[in-house]
Amino acid sequence: MQSRQDYYVPEGSYWPILGSVGMASLLGGFASSLHGHTAGITAMILGFGIILFMVFGWIGQVVHESEAGKYNLQVDRSFRMGMGWFIFSEVMFFGAFFGALFYVRQFAVPWLGGAGNNQFTGEVLWPQFKAVWPLLNMPLPDNYTVPKGIIDAWKVPAINTMVLLTSGATITWAHWALVNNKRNQLIGGLIATIVLGIIFLGLQVLEYGEAYNHLDLKLTSGIYGSTFFMLTGFHGLHVTLGTIMLIVILMRAIRGHFNKDRHFGFEAVAWYWHFVDVVWLGLFITVYWL
């Protein structure tokens, strides 16, 4: 390891404050647009633009510093720890939604149907309610969109599982290429992963279209629709982010960045991809299928 004195402490930077301004504008704008203030939408777009500018500027500076050789191995380890713990925080975020799903399925819905010591709750509140999962008839259907059916796990979702698992394999293939110094295989693996990611997103969009247009399965379809769309939607958002990051990494790989010993950028995105991949497996089994 190089000496500790070389640990790079960057100069003061405007990126963070810019990020805060963008974030406040985006979220504040969002909140006011929810209550019919049209200026909110402008603020939202402005904030989003600022954040985009900040992210690319900040990361661009980091890439630049990295390629200039300013980061020693210790800096690198800080980055990797940061990335690892960030992914852990994402896992906990998904954990909240998975937890909600399990709680609803195990406790809330059966109790509404009168299970446990809740027989009177069922009788008094909604006597016609039957606790089944997937919950197509909610206790008070008038307030919600009653779906005609649910997405068949063995159609698009199964194909999507294959697509995403294959993309896990291709990113690992690219990873092997990188540690063995095979540039072309690295680029090929990255392209394959990106293509698979885009296919996945496309199929997901088709599936949402099917759900909304033909099945009447919507975000407003009671707790089933809520958990279904929030879990798969946040996952889709993460796949989108991952795909964008993969494209950036592909550009860098084409420009000749990274070598077999120094490739934090690649590693971070690869880890992120493994994370969305495993989350999908959980989703496929617990949301779509069981």
Next chain:
Amino acid sequence: MSTTTTDLENEIAGLTGTHGGHDDAHHGPQKGLLRWVKTTNHKDIGTLYLWFAFIMLLVGGAMAMVIRAELFQPGLQLVEPQFFNQMTTLHGLIMVFGAIMPAFVGLANWQIPLMIGAKDMALPRMNNWSFWILPFAGAMLLSTMFMKGGGPAFGWTFYAPLSTTFAPESTDFFIFAIHMLGFSSIMGAINVIATIMNMRAPGMKLMDMPLFVWTWLITAFLLIAAMPVLAGAVTMMLTDRNFGTSFFDAAGGGDPVLFQHIFWFFGHPEVYIMILPAFGVISQIIPTFARKPLFGYSSMVYATASIALLSFAVWAHHMFLTGMPVAGQMYFMYATIMISVPTGVKVFNWVTTMWRGSISFETPMLWAVAFVILFTIGGFSGLMLGIAPADIQYHDTYFVVAHFHYVLVTGALFSIIAAVFYWLPKWCGRMYNEKLSKIHFWWAVISVNVLFFPQHFLGLAGMPRRIPDYSLQFADFNMISSIGGFAFGASFLLLTYIIVDCIRNGEPVKEARVWESAKGLEWTVPTPAPYHTFDEPPEKALILSESSHIHHVSELAGATAK
């Protein structure tokens, strides 16, 4: 204030000749206000955090004054009930997310690099961002008060459906403020972990670290595990409110109690997020003024870790009255009471550290001793609340209010004040006014007990929390409590004066080791701490001789002989 420090720092830099020839940020601070906006220096960022927390403390305190003024006498006296509810809600939120948590992150920023011999935090630019989100989030939270329908008025725990179906428009701003605060905390915590795991001086083992560093390491883990769950909870609230989901609506198959489960899965670790660093601070201060090494260092570490792990398995003790199955109540009751074992270990160790020490009572020690006694009172009332059948009587009464104010005010806040008195001379190179500080201490410690102790009785007698009016039999204790409250609130004006006076006109301190028997690497750098410290890592012998406990005696002898 900034000019004074800058001058002093330049002086120090001139004296010690610490200017290196590196191309990264190795020179002194930039001039002017932009220094604070752009800074990547852990000391600057620590200072920002601490001032932000202090301002928020005063804002939240002002709200508490409104609450106590309204409760001074029965009947509606000063404010509308709706406004009263906004006050209780915002007071809680601001104190938790705006004052206590940022203050501890500020202490972490200042102290962790100094205590582990690192030259800065591991991810300095991100460190800046963690702070600079806070003013925006705080402003967004406070702005809700001025919106149509008023600010959030559903209590700091924002239970559904109060916060979903029946809440004002401003709740969406509140939700996003929470998102931002959570984002900031997660980034701050990631930085703390990366710093502690990666930036320790070579040769410093984990078990050589000062306890403040240990408790922060564990706290950071709790933050990263708990804050995203809160983000999930408020996201579900947002979609329930605006996009027609039914997570917390039984009519759609959801469950309002689900909100409480998710909230408290975050909320209980959150409680320890606010108290574990306090344990760390106290474990630094007591050995210094008792002039004895900390008793049971490793048991302190293990106790902290087990408190943290248990904190994820006890959340539903906040929900004994939700109609949980009896088996669930039993489990959560026993698991909760189990936490008193490691906590007891800690209190025992602090007392034993003082036992037969040659104690002197400088201001930081006074606060630390007050912490041990008063926090223990809060711990005991927590035990009472943890007993499921008894909780039926205590639940949502002033007994709960008294309990968590004993642990959070005389616990967490007292430890922060202790820490500021303990390290302020090192930070600014000036000594506070000892006489005034002692007057302030006794003023605060007496008034805080006048404020919160009667609330135990009110709660036991059945006075519910979060109400602007109460029946007549509660009048006397409420008046006493309010008088204590006003006195305690006023004590912070004196505290402000003491701190500002110390920074501006305090007696200059020259000794590196401000407290003669203090141990730790932070006492080996010059006073005031220069802008950049530990550009060269400390020697192993120094690390060992400064470690706050004695379990390397032979190693230490060998190292010093070299």
Next chain:
Amino acid sequence: MKYIILLFFIFIIYSLGSALYYMMKDGEGSKRMVKALTMRVGFSIALFLFVIFAFWMGWLTPTGVK
């Protein structure tokens, strides 16, 4: 059946965890890490194939509505 799937999940998480460990331990370009990641991809695919197989054999039934 549930337990077999759970077991697969444990394998997957375990190989991810060990990859994480190797990443911190060996630093960048760790072959052990990439191997562990390969294992996790392998386990995932095996799990999926197993689920298809079990479904085909009739050992598992999905939550069918109709």
